[in-house]
Amino acid sequence: MAESTQINSRKRFPFKLQFEPRLDTPPGWFSAALQIGAVIAALILGGIIIAVVGANPFATYAHIAGASFGSIGVLSDTLVKATPILFTALACSIAFRMKLWNIGAEGQFIMGAFGASAVVLAPLLPATTSAWIFIPVMMLAGISFGAMWGFIPGILKARFKVNEIISSLMLNYIAISWMNFWVFGVWSEGGFQMSPKFPQTAWLPRLLDFGKSVPLFRGLTTHLGLLIGILVAIILWFVIYRSKWGYEIRLIGDNPTAANYAGINISKNVVMAMMLSGALAGLGGMSEITGVIHRLQTSPVAAGYGFTGIIVAWLAKLNPIVAIIVSVLFGALLLAGREIQPSGIPKMIQGIILVCLIASDFLLRYRVRIVRVGEEA
Amino acid sequence: MDHPETQTPANIPLVVTMKGIVKRFPGVLANDHADFELRQGEIHALLGENGAGKSTLMNVLAGLYSAEAGIITVNHKEVEFHSPKDAIKAGIGMIHQHFMLVPSQTVTENILLGMDQPNFRMNINQYDQKIAELGQHFGMEVDPKAKIWQLSVGEQQRVEILKMLYRGANVLIMDEPTAVLAPQEAEVLFTTLRTMVADGKSVIFISHKLQEVMAIADRVTVLRKGKVTAAGVPTLGSTRQELARLMVGRDVVFQMEKTKQEPGEVVLQVQNVHAENDKGLPAVRGMSFEIRQGEIYGLAGVAGNGQRELSQIISGLRKCTEGKILLSGKEISNQPTQFAIENGLAYVPEDRTHVGSAPNLSMTDNVIMKNYRHEPISRGWMLDIPQAQHFAQKLKDAYNIVVPNIDTPVRLLSGGNLQRVILAREISGNPALLVAVQPTRGLDVGAIEGIHKLLLAQREAGAAILLISEELEELLSLSDRVAVIYEGRLMGEVREPDLETVGLMMTGTPLDQIAAPIATGAK
Numbered sequence: 001m002a003e004s005t006q007i008n009s010r011k012r013f014p015f016k017l018q019f020e021p022r023l024d025t026p027p028g029w030f031s032a033a034l035q036i037g038a039v040i041a042a043l044i045l046g047g048i049i050i051a052v053v054g055a056n057p058f059a060t061y062a063h064i065a066g067a068s069f070g071s072i073g074v075l076s077d078t079l080v081k082a083t084p085i086l087f088t089a090l091a092c093s094i095a096f097r098m099k100l101w102n103i104g105a106e107g108q109f110i111m112g113a114f115g116a117s118a119v120v121l122a123p124l125l126p127a128t129t130s131a132w133i134f135i136p137v138m139m140l141a142g143i144s145f146g147a148m149w150g151f152i153p154g155i156l157k158a159r160f161k162v163n164e165i166i167s168s169l170m171l172n173y174i175a176i177s178w179m180n181f182w183v184f185g186v187w188s189e190g191g192f193q194m195s196p197k198f199p200q201t202a203w204l205p206r207l208l209d210f211g212k213s214v215p216l217f218r219g220l221t222t223h224l225g226l227l228i229g230i231l232v233a234i235i236l237w238f239v240i241y242r243s244k245w246g247y248e249i250r251l252i253g254d255n256p257t258a259a260n261y262a263g264i265n266i267s268k269n270v271v272m273a274m275m276l277s278g279a280l281a282g283l284g285g286m287s288e289i290t291g292v293i294h295r296l297q298t299s300p301v302a303a304g305y306g307f308t309g310i311i312v313a314w315l316a317k318l319n320p321i322v323a324i325i326v327s328v329l330f331g332a333l334l335l336a337g338r339e340i341q342p343s344g345i346p347k348m349i350q351g352i353i354l355v356c357l358i359a360s361d362f363l364l365r366y367r368v369r370i371v372r373v374g375e376e377a
Numbered sequence: 378m379d380h381p382e383t384q385t386p387a388n389i390p391l392v393v394t395m396k397g398i399v400k401r402f403p404g405v406l407a408n409d410h411a412d413f414e415l416r417q418g419e420i421h422a423l424l425g426e427n428g429a430g431k432s433t434l435m436n437v438l439a440g441l442y443s444a445e446a447g448i449i450t451v452n453h454k455e456v457e458f459h460s461p462k463d464a465i466k467a468g469i470g471m472i473h474q475h476f477m478l479v480p481s482q483t484v485t486e487n488i489l490l491g492m493d494q495p496n497f498r499m500n501i502n503q504y505d506q507k508i509a510e511l512g513q514h515f516g517m518e519v520d521p522k523a524k525i526w527q528l529s530v531g532e533q534q535r536v537e538i539l540k541m542l543y544r545g546a547n548v549l550i551m552d553e554p555t556a557v558l559a560p561q562e563a564e565v566l567f568t569t570l571r572t573m574v575a576d577g578k579s580v581i582f583i584s585h586k587l588q589e590v591m592a593i594a595d596r597v598t599v600l601r602k603g604k605v606t607a608a609g610v611p612t613l614g615s616t617r618q619e620l621a622r623l624m625v626g627r628d629v630v631f632q633m634e635k636t637k638q639e640p641g642e643v644v645l646q647v648q649n650v651h652a653e654n655d656k657g658l659p660a661v662r663g664m665s666f667e668i669r670q671g672e673i674y675g676l677a678g679v680a681g682n683g684q685r686e687l688s689q690i691i692s693g694l695r696k697c698t699e700g701k702i703l704l705s706g707k708e709i710s711n712q713p714t715q716f717a718i719e720n721g722l723a724y725v726p727e728d729r730t731h732v733g734s735a736p737n738l739s740m741t742d743n744v745i746m747k748n749y750r751h752e753p754i755s756r757g758w759m760l761d762i763p764q765a766q767h768f769a770q771k772l773k774d775a776y777n778i779v780v781p782n783i784d785t786p787v788r789l790l791s792g793g794n795l796q797r798v799i800l801a802r803e804i805s806g807n808p809a810l811l812v813a814v815q816p817t818r819g820l821d822v823g824a825i826e827g828i829h830k831l832l833l834a835q836r837e838a839g840a841a842i843l844l845i846s847e848e849l850e851e852l853l854s855l856s857d858r859v860a861v862i863y864e865g866r867l868m869g870e871v872r873e874p875d876l877e878t879v880g881l882m883m884t885g886t887p888l889d890q891i892a893a894p895i896a897t898g899a900k
């Protein structure tokens with residue numbers, strides 16, 4: 001930011017900035033250092049604004065950090081918030097990798113939650129079923145419903161060239177209405193806008209379940225979904241960078257014409273990538289509903305995780321492993337929103353970080369040189 | 378098609394003269410002191426190969442480019458155009474190959490677009506009437522209220538012409554107007570053009586089709602490599618042979634050192650193949666030929682005569698509507714692309730950056746494009762990254778690819794090196810058939826020689842090679858046999874090609890007609 005003042009005063013100043021496109025690829029550490037630098041710059045900027053409105057930025061940041069990472073209790077809450085974001089971010093990163101703009105992770109997340117709920121509420125399995133059967137069946141249901149919701153825009157694009165941005169976005173609203181129909185009507189608990197609570201056997205295990213044997217875990221709500229998410233992220237990384245299918249996805253994403261020329265069936269891959277994307281979001285919905293909410297209810301399910309996932313996926317540069325870290329940071333910011341008044345501050349910081357990170361990309365592609373005025377060609 | 382009985386006595390006034398036009402593009406001298414004259418009421422054809430400088434010269438006249446040197450006069454007044462607007466004010470309008478129309482608007486709206494009248498309050502009905510009348514006057518019936526997307530290509534072209542006439546153009550420049558038209562539509566266009574010149578307008582007709590030029594034009598100017606080789610020759614009394622020779626020249630063909638070898642088994646059989654282009658018009662109309670092991674089959678032709686579509690159907694990127702293609706006895710036509718690859722097809726596409734490579738992926742990712750499905754590059758569903766890197770390193774060393782390392786994205790490579798990457802990938806699988814389209818386009822001399830050597834090495838290794846190129850010299854020096862494609866058909870095939878014969882075939886004369894000595898172009 002200090003540089004911009006130099007640009008403005010270049011008439012008096014004997015030096016000026018010059019941007020040259022980089023012809024080589026900068027090393028990996030440079031990109032990482034740049035991102036950390038961008039986050040620090042964003043925090044400084046945010047601090048200035050906080051100071052301007054009359055608060056102490058250091059105290060504010062300390063409070064945010066404390067509210068998100070300060071104790072094992074809040075850290076656990078942060079991780080709970082990060083879990084659904086991680087799933088939707090993974091869902092977006094696989095689709096975006098192929099330049100398929102799946103804006104429908106929200107709807108696929110909801111459908112996953114609905115599918116998992118249906119197992120309990122329809123009911124497909126009796127309430128007395130053991131957790132060993134309940135959980136896998138609900139996972140399967142969440143995955144299939146999410147995949148189905150991804151399949152629709154996928155097949156429409158592959159067959160009829162329907163723009164997936166529009167179709168996946170519209171399907172979000174259908175998913176919300178669909179869920180409302182069941183929550184408000186068929187599965188409503190005594191007229192309330194929520195379903196009955198699931199039996200305990202249909203809950204994902206939480207750390208507090210082990211509180212008796214490990215006292216440290218008492219009261220911690222982090223659930224198995226996080227572990228599943230991390231596992232999925234690692235598998236996804238292998239799929240993208242080490243598998244034949246991942247190679248096809250990267251090739252299609254970079255140049256579909258070349259992929260076609262290499263003999264890759266693009267239509268089939270479009271449908272498959274959209275289905276996988278939907279399945280991951282759907283699994284996220286299942287994880288949220290069985291790990292946190294324990295009943296089907298509109299507002300906590302349709303909380304915008306699908307849209308946050310888009311941002312997280314981009315910030316992680318579509319890398320599934322990086323997405324884990326970014327999701328936790330976003331979870332922390334979401335949680336801090338509860339703690340600080342006005343709660344707009346964490347959202348603002350979130351926005352500033354995003355802008356700084358995107359702006360820092362410029363430095364990856366351009367080299368900045370300080371040249372003497374009049375020296376440049 | 379009968380020729381109109383036009384006389385062109387010398388006292389007919391000159392509408393346009395261009396003298397000593399020089400236009401340079403980076404690395405190319407597109408127009409080298411080119412002269413051009415247009416008389417009132419004539420159809421003047423501009424003939425030449427791709428890249429001869431026809432379109433450049435006309436873009437200078439239409440105000441799109443400004444020349445570095447040279448004088449242009451319109452109606453005996455010296456002019457200087459800074460934009461197409463200046464040119465149209467002087468009465469010169471150009472109709473490009475690609476139409477510049479708004480599909481969702483009506484004919485009238487498109488014609489009025491960008492004009493000062495009507496102003497804010499438009500009374501579109503009144504203009505509809507005017508345009509309908511203008512169309513009738515020149516025998517171009519178009520419904521002024523029709524939306525552009527509803528019109529056929531021929532009708533859209535009429536709208537473009539009307540657009541220029543409405544703006545008061547007296548000189549119409551048409552850049553390869555028949556390239557997009559069906560033969561019947563071309564007939565209609567010719568009638569329209571004749572009506573216009575009868576009305577005192579003048580037409581410049583850019584083309585590379587001799588037959589067409591002979592049929593429609595009064596005079597012809599031939600360009601070759603930016604220079605005028607024939608200025609304003611009357612078409613009456615000139616022969617096709619003469620014009621073809623002026624177009625391709627008589628350069629000595631540089632012979633590559635080629636080992637003598639007898640071709641082996643038949644590898645590729647193309648049997649009466651038909652195919653359509655992207656617009657759904659027939660592009661390949663019944664081609665048959667065979668290529669054997671250890672043989673380079675050169676296919677010459679001016680761009681847009683079906684060679685692109687032919688290479689695509691052979692490589693499985695396009696369906697053929699009729700006929701079939703056999704590779705080593707197996708039918709590969711209308712099969713998934715992968716099928717031909719698995720059966721030994723290698724394909725060097727015309728467009729290296731958009732078709733042949735994935736620019737942001739590494740060199741390693743780019744070289745495994747064709748063999749990633751098999752061991753050793755992949756095992757099961759996993760890629761074997763060390764093996765892929767080993768393979769990339771091997772190609773980098775064997776083909777002298779200049780690249781910092783194998784993880785570099787290929788967009789950072791020079792054109793010649795990128796082409797080496799693509800050729801290395803395609804050749805490394807020891808293909809039975811190599812289809813190479815314009816393999817040396819845009820490369821410098823050193824790189825071209827390197828690519829030629831690689832192609833000849835493949836020939837010696839026993840591959841059948843289909844070389845499609847617009848570079849005649851390249852084709853003649855590398856190929857064992859040269860065939861010429863014109864409007865989707867083979868004009869003939871020669872073993873000891875000379876430029877004149879090839880040039881004639883490229884402009885649409887079948888080989889059997891050339892052999893007869895009386896086959897003059899004059900009717």
